[in-house]
Amino acid sequence: MAAASLLINPSDFPSSLECYTTGSAYLPTPPSTSPPPPQVREKIIELKTIELPSFVTGSAQALMQSRIAELAMTGDDEGAFFVGDLGEVWRAWKSWVTELSRVELFYAVKCNPDPLVLQLLALLGTGFDCASQSEMTAVLSLPSPPSPDKIIFANPCKPASFVRAARSLGVDAMTFDNTDELLKIAKLHPRAKLVLRILTDDSKSLCRLGLKFGAPIETCPSLLATAQSLNLDVVGVSFHVGSGCKDPQMFDDAVGRAKTVFEMGRDKGYSFNFLDIGGGFEAEYFLPMAKTLREALDRHFPVEMGVRIIGEPGRFMVSSAFTLATNIIARRATAQAVLGAAGVVVGGLGTPESEKEEEKAMDFMSASIVSLNGSGEGSMHLGDAGSGEEQTPKVMYYINDGVYGSFNCIMFDHQIVHPFPLTLNGGASLQPFPRSFPPNVQMEEDLTVQMGYGASCEPASVWGPTCDSIDCVRNVVMLPRELEVGDWLGWGEMGAYTVCAASTFNGFNKSQVHYTTGTDPVASAAISRVLGDAI
Template structure:
């Protein structure tokens, strides 16, 4: 089946020779938006449904259309780079099945993530075990289940792999300049260039197969030239490996791509720099396979969170002689308490340095003439650390109203807890009828 831009979008995967659907309303609880219904219509209907059922629990709406649009944009701008979706970013079943339907690979960081992808019918060759500090039992599990491609960055890791998975296809992760990123992963992972020769030599002594190089410029990268330097560094390592007799055939350029439209550097700018560097250091006739590990790029903008106002306080300055106590006094500070916060869906505010601010908005049209008040929004728990935003200017809300927050797909549900007994937000995957038929999944 061809998408609108001509790219082929596979709808099925094979398991033991038979074709099986990887995505369906039955296995993912997907709602199909037909008859011109929009995501906003769906949100409104769910909020109305919850109101009639006396249910104010928070929920997400996940747009599979958004994920498809991101994928087509990737294929257009980075045609040589195969995405291996980072499972850690968002492991919702509908997301993983959608990525599988789009025929991407998967970046897994643990035994459980590998188990999950295999259970969904993903074949082992579509998985890279992209963690350089792996528990021995996890390496053994990967070996038993045919997951051969994995990363390393130290001699100790090579020793573990030689004992537990001697036939592994190894990818050497190098440290690169990630000073332009909000989350600097090279502080924790990656071999320095000066130690690469020794590591490659040790791999050879152990009889291990090294097939390529990986790096990660860091999450929330704000400088596209970081990719050019990292690709140039990878070329140097390739040359070292080839001289030592390794058949170097894979380059993994990692992640660091934003999924938001308001990011500092556009995806197209990153793509232009990456394509230019690949042309210079790894031209098509080099025969090198190029992969990447995008996570937030695919899912960040696909998820919208709906949270309910469960409590409210009004703070007034009694010492202000101009405060006449009227409801429309702009000196009032409104304090609202939602049923989701930093221990739940909004944990990204404290755990994800690339996502430190959210912009809640009302689930209705706000007239320009409406009085706005400085509002502090809190989460539901007993902890005063559970603050969503310190100051936003919105019209007055009432208990039972709903606030919406966009761009909530990355590092949200995977980091959520049920602290204080507050339930995790339910997820409603939706897809338009047009996209459903484009994917040929009905």
Template sequence: MKVTNLDERIHVLDSESNVMTVIKNIAMSGLQEEAFYVLDIGDIVQKHKIWKEKLPRVEPYYAVKCNDNLIVIEVLAALGINFDCASKNEINKVLSFGVESSRIIFANPAKPASHIRHAAAVGVDTMTVDNESELHKIKKLFPTAKIVLRIRCDAEMAQCPLGMKFGCDPIHEAPNLLHLAYNLGLNIVGFSFHVGSGCQDPPVFYRAIHHCKILFDMATDLGFKPYLLDLGGGYPGNKGTSIDKIAEIINKALDEYFNTDAVHVIAEPGRFYVASAFTLATSIHSKRSIRGDENSNAITHNMYYINDGVYGSFNCLLYDHQHVTPIPLKNGCGKMIPSSVWGPTCDGLDKIVENIMLNDMELGEWMIFENMGAYTLPVASPFNGFPIPKVHIVADEDIWLLLKDALPLTEDHFVIGNTPANLRLGLDIGGNDIDPWRDTHPMELAPPEILTDTSNTPSHFIFEYVEAPLN
């Protein structure tokens, strides 16, 4: 896919620039008022290196639902990562980048009939099941599908538990489903589990893999030829977290129960790959100071209203049980004041941080939120008319050299040069194209040498309103 809109390109930074300098350049430009993201694709590449080092036997299938940003999918595809899709639209999105259907697992145990038909039509033939009705449905709609039986094995602590909705009991239900699949003439090719998103109970992986080994042997005795073990998701991805302990337990269990090349081991990481790659910048548009009783005029609490909230990026507070910490872009001074941070909508539910100590901040100042790549943008809405933040994409030169010829990425995806000038070229403060004729009258992009010019020459996209006298 050839990217033709300059702003959708990956901006290659020089050695003196990084995510924070980009944020500061955009935030302090005087042109930016809306919230925005900076996506560092180098962070994703680094995560993939960690995965391959820590889990060399486990092939990652990225969970598209976690963050379906187009550049994210293209970068992951260029790195050779496969995909876990949950719907026909996610399947179509991945296929649109030239990814082969064999690189997709349809990992939704409860699938609408039309989605199963679509998977059959486009050749996505590996899919998960955890109940009798789904087996009968697949028998009718896609009898040649490669079926992965999903069992339930819940972590004692997880950010988002999933077992209450998906997964069959490995001891009682799974054997019955194996017999039903055999009687229906279906093809069970393996077993999967999902311990819960954001797992904080590493030993659960050992228990789940042990259950799968028992079921592998049972399926083989019935006449199936299982070869696929899917370890699901649950791998942390925030800054300062590590998959080392989980990897140690998984590797130990694989050596003990699946010490054979005949079994293909995969997993479905989502937040691991993208959580720390996205940093959100928000600005304070309103402020309310709560003062003491009539005998004291001192401020006891500050309420800050920013331009993104729980109906936008911070839906992760409701749906993903995340905890976020605002980082003032400008260093504060003076005493710390109890504060709360609120989103821009008229709903009282739109509260981001309830109680935090902050230096006194003024209107127009910026708050930064790290680790905002997982389960944020895909669920965001423009409720109350507030826009979903724009994503600016950056990479350093080493990442550019690594990916510029790795399909589906090409050199057309990259533009050389730093901020603020080229990241704002053709954008209004809301992150939208301000040229109404661009769709019907495409413009030639400026060459890189012009884009890297950081002089104070006003952009031709910025107009000054002048009232003309009437004749």
């Protein structure tokens, strides 16, 4: 794609400076011979085409094990890494277009702005839900970008510079939920196609976005009247039932509210033809949600109404597509356990006195873990599984990614992540993936026990690499005793709200991504064909 230009209109800025007085003191007036103030130059931002990474074919497990073996042979940095299975993205797309054929897919970029995921979806014809200038430019900088009318600027409260950028990039569709936003848009992007974001019931969702966005129904008539007085083009309604919705009926209720606002728009002289049903979709609940939505849309917005309908799935598209591999960089356990397992005999170890001191140290370590957040609430705050609350960890494992990196999802997205061994005995034994990855929620039985490691497991805690004590990935989880420093732990369902919010706090790098097309021969061939010209 030829480089595009982002132009900022000089008319958006004052053409001259004004002089103000305070009492009798006047600011000095320039002499009449002074040159006029310089004209404000147009600000040009070049959109440089993104270079896409390469990918291979085969299973995520095979790619992950190959990478681990390569690192072991070369002695290179044991950095944590993701495997991105593009076949999973493809399957999610196929499921969406099959179950919700009336609803155009507009992927929520904020969930995971991975460039290869964005390019694959763009080539499949999807649109994009962008919330910032950076997200819009990322999408439009792809080797095969979508047209600007396949982007909705779905942030109801936008910086003025972002509105200018949207205008210059040709992105006209954008949301609003307040009067100030209307005044801003009327000044900076009067040609915008506006979508009124309404408040819905999101009480059954993981992240309640209604706490921040959405106009209550009773305020909609006045907002529409204001838009009309400003000669703004309001084309429809949007809503969001909250990220990670657990109750399909929330969509039924929201669609009914949207129909009410459509009627309000008609009363104000508008002819709405656009409905944005937002996100909130999870794989675990997708089929019943899709069924509820189909019925609600057919009831309130039958096909003959001619309403264009879009949806903004995020985690549904990418959560299962990314698996994380982390290396155990350190371990804290009793000296007797560590040295005994290594076959090392040290004088004084194994005596009643030494064992008593070791037990005291481990008891103190355990007490520290369960009180991280004060009053014994640390485990709930940091994603402890209910099955381990009555247990105390016998060993502490330190890995090379944590809550300041990919596991920020624990803090910000309320995830409870589930480790499984990729290697045992210091890397000597490669271990298989589980048959399927559970969602990142509390489970009665840890994943390792479900995989058959139960007899060899002991309660452990898992910590990130930084020097902050809040960097705890799991307080208590059952892990095999054979784990040693240098072994690898895997983590499934890590594609949503992970790498996108990772930082380099304390000087630790973000985890890199390696890609495969997966094992499904149909999907793999299709992905290779679709992406082939773009790489």
